Amino acid sequence: MTVHPQSLFFALAGLHMLDDPRPLSGASIVFVMGKLGVGESAARSVLQRMAAKKFVVRHKEGRKTFYTLSDRGRVILREGQEKMFAGWQPQDWDGRWTFVRIQVPESKRTLRHQMASRLSWAGFAQVDGGPWVAPGQHDVVAILGPEHSEISPIVVYGMPQPPTTDEVLVSSFDLEALAADYEGFGGKWRAVAPASLSPADALVKRVELHFDWLTLTRTDPQLPVVLLPQKWPGAVQGDLFRRLNEGLDEAEKFVLHKLFSGEL
Structure with missing residues (x-):
């Protein structure tokens, strides 16, 4: 597994800080991240950055340090959670797309x-370096944020007209590479048996599972089923993710009190 300290922290926080009001022990965060290949100094550096960005709130209890999510942190993680568990759009999609054209001056590359x-x-997805397209209706102003006023986007919602077809627009999405990533996820996770793991190992494994799945769902446009290839591997791996998540959730319960108290 490629180690991304901040993304691993997001996976851990999404699991055990988003919906649990208890503060999470800094020592436990460092322990779990260490089990996933993140050194102690790198883990503590992530916590310092998250506190500086006001993503988490830090407080002391004696010699121990504890963390809770800020309101901003909860909003960001909730967005990620929603995409992780969203699945694909229903098959009753009406054939309409949202088209977005933005022009950003060369002087504003960061924007x-x-x-x-x-x-x-x-x-x-971007069509041949031109407009951006997505099936269904999207709130583009909310997606782009307040910065939309700097670029004056043109947004159209409707059905493509000949010679443009749904297939042409779908080809803008790299579904072949995404399918290969889903197959790789299955190859790594299908042999994992939650019942065979100790509670502590199950806890660590569940963080890794969420990290891997979030990495996948970040790049998945979650197209309507009618636009996806037959036997789309994402559906099979989605079932695998949910099954493993439930099994690991059950297996880790006996060690959660140690996670929050810093006794891992």
């Missing part, structure tokens, strides 16, 4: 990258 990242996260 251009920011707008592209937000559209990609929301399930859009």
Whole structure:
């Protein structure tokens, strides 16, 4: 597994800080991240950055340090959780697409990258370096944020007209690479048996599972089923993720009190 300290922390926080009001022990965070290949100094550096960005709130109890999510942190993690568990759009999609054209001056490259990242996260793809497209209706103003006023986007919602077809628009999404990533996820996780793991190992394994799945869902546009290839591997791996998540959740319960108290 490629180690991404901040993303691993997001996975851990999404699991055990988002819906649990108890503060999480800093020592436990460092322990779990260490089990996933993040050194102690790197883990503590992530916590310092998250506190500086006001993503988490830090407080002391004696010699121990504890962390809770800020309101901003909860909003960000909730967005990620919603995409992780969203699945694919229903089959009753009516055939309409959202088209977005943005023009960002060359002098504002950072803004251009920011707008592209937000559209990609929301399930859009760029057609031949031109407009961005996504099936269904999307609130583009909310996706782009307040910065939309700097780029004056043109947004159209409707059905493509000949010679443009749904297939042409779908080809803008790299589904072949995404399918290979899903197959890789299955190859790694299908042999994992939660019942065979100790509670502590199950806890660590569940963080890794969420990290891997979030990495996948970040790049998945979650197209309507009718636009996906037959036997789409994402559906099979989605079932695998949910099954493993439930099994690991059950297996880790006996050690959660140690996670929050810092006794791991």
